[in-house]
Amino acid sequence: MLPEEEVTHAEEAPPYNKLPEDEKPYALFPDGSCRIVGKHRRWKAAVWSPTWRVAEAAEGEGEWSQFAEVKAIQLALDIAEREKWPMLYLCTDSWMVANALWRWLQQWKQSNWQCRGKPIWAAPLWQDIAARLEKLVVKGQPTTHVDAHVPKRWATEEHQNNQQVDQAAKIEVAQVDLDWQCKGELFIAWWAHDPSGHQGRDATYRWARDRGVDLSMDTRVIHECETCAAIKQAKRLKPLWYGGRWLKYKYGEAWQIDYSTLPQSRQGKRYVLTMVEATTGWLETYPVSHATAWNTILGLEKQVLQQHGTPERIESDNGTHFRNNLIDPWAKEHGIEWVYHIPYHAPASGKIERYNGLLKTTLRAMGGGTLKHWDTHLAKATWLVNTRGSAN
Incomplete structure (x- = not known):
């Protein structure tokens, strides 16, 4: 993305299998995942190169899958800068990441990294990505969005590569308290609940909606949150200010x-x-x-x-x-x-x-x-x- 360009709508680049052969080496598939292990959240970010058939990954604790997906974009930029690539194609199945890169990034920058008067989520990561995109020589719109779920008989080369990076982003653990496939919404709800300020279901939903994410709220996020419990106890004080x-x-x-x-x-x-x-x-x-x-x-x-x-x-x-x-x-x-x-x-x-x-x-x-x-x-x-x- 050139500095003078302003992104106003989500215009996708060609699918990976339609890229010119001499540009395919500059295509990367980023992804991220998160699991709850005991009382800890573990995330992993990964990038897959279909040309070189290799993956790079980073991992840590305390963040959610959306954070890992953004870190995966940083990993891809690290590779492009390190290898001095003339261009970079990012093929992601993350709706949030795709919209941020296609539509929101320039708007966030112009509004001082705020959305509707509120700081955007993970602002330091997005600021770093925006600064690096300005320095990176790209060809047109360097991002394409991959549909993550298609039947095997319809799977293209692009979908197969997306499955490769999905596997690279999986976190192998001995004990997992929650089923990843069945409880995916719970992770998204946790991601929105913590930075929204522990103000209940509606406030969590509004926080996510203001940042372009629609979520199905799971009430266990509220019931099991220790911060919410402590704040609720503090609220039981009688009204602090009254008449007189x-x-x-x-x-x-x-x-x-x-x-x-x-x-x-x-x-x-x-x-x-x-x-x-x-x-x-x-x-x-x-x-x-x-x-x-x-x-x-x-x-x-x-x-x-x-x-x-x-x-x-x-x-x-x-x-x-x-x-x-x-x-x-x-x-x-x-x-x-x-x-x-x-x-x-x-x-x-x-x-x-x-x-x-x-x-x-x-x-x-x-x-x-x-x-x-x-x-x-x-x-x-x-x-x-x-x-x-x-x-x-």
């Missing part, structure tokens, strides 16, 4: 803030400035290395003032990161009434404390029961807290 002194404020006018302590991340972050909007319970978070007055001001300006407007009132405890000669003049300059809680007075600070607890519960659930790598989950955990569905 907050009724006189409009949205964005009053906030409670606090620092939550977490294990030090690889980037040296140890604290999260949590900021909760008083009338709705909307949460904003800002990770920092140290709980200081300056970081408090930076977090408020970036997450509150710039996104929600200047508040009338901010409540906090009496910690030195909140009560000092930097915060006081800053608050007065912006016309903000800064109110300090009475120490150990639960009614005053209980709401923000419960939000800190809910955030940590969500981070721990996403980290497999620990707070390790919490910084990589923070943005998604914040979003989960804000979309948890509690009454406000």
Whole structure:
């Protein structure tokens, strides 16, 4: 695909068996698979060359078959670059991969790798593929889609090659908890459920649909998800925000803030400035290395003032990161009434404390029961807290 070309529809290249003989050596069949082994997901990506009768493969844990299919495209590009091929034909039986390469890639790039305002799935992989396609000399549209299921008597050379790469992508394991052929939909459902935010069947379906994938949802994905169970337990708290002194404020006018302590991340972050909007319970978070007055001001300006407007009132405890000669003049300059809680007075600070607890519960659930790598989950955990569905 040349940089100046814009793909607007899925126009397939000729089938493999109709390619010129001198171009067939540059055709590769990529595929990917995934199996659940015990409590682990194992994926394998493979590429088959019908000319050279060889396959290359890569494998790993923790991802689904769609991820493996995209990794297989990267494998094919690796081969083409390594061998300095003048062109590359990709013959795939993956509807998702075919549409991404034919139709969506240029659109994603133009929309800053978003689809309907949401980040596309596996954006780093697609960005790498897009950059490499621009550098690769290709002939026309280098991708052809292979129908994966045809009777043997109708199978062409192309279908036979597709079966070869299917076999290369199979993962040989001693114990498999689920039948691969019968439970294929379950894998797709898991693939969509995890990045959709653990918000139930409908949210999972919408997430997949927004990315061009129609799926038949299996409710076991919800029932067996440990992250969903932990978040559901956290939701059983009584409504965090209710009437009282907050009724006189409009949205964005009053906030409670606090620092939550977490294990030090690889980037040296140890604290999260949590900021909760008083009338709705909307949460904003800002990770920092140290709980200081300056970081408090930076977090408020970036997450509150710039996104929600200047508040009338901010409540906090009496910690030195909140009560000092930097915060006081800053608050007065912006016309903000800064109110300090009475120490150990639960009614005053209980709401923000419960939000800190809910955030940590969500981070721990996403980290497999620990707070390790919490910084990589923070943005998604914040979003989960804000979309948890509690009454406000």
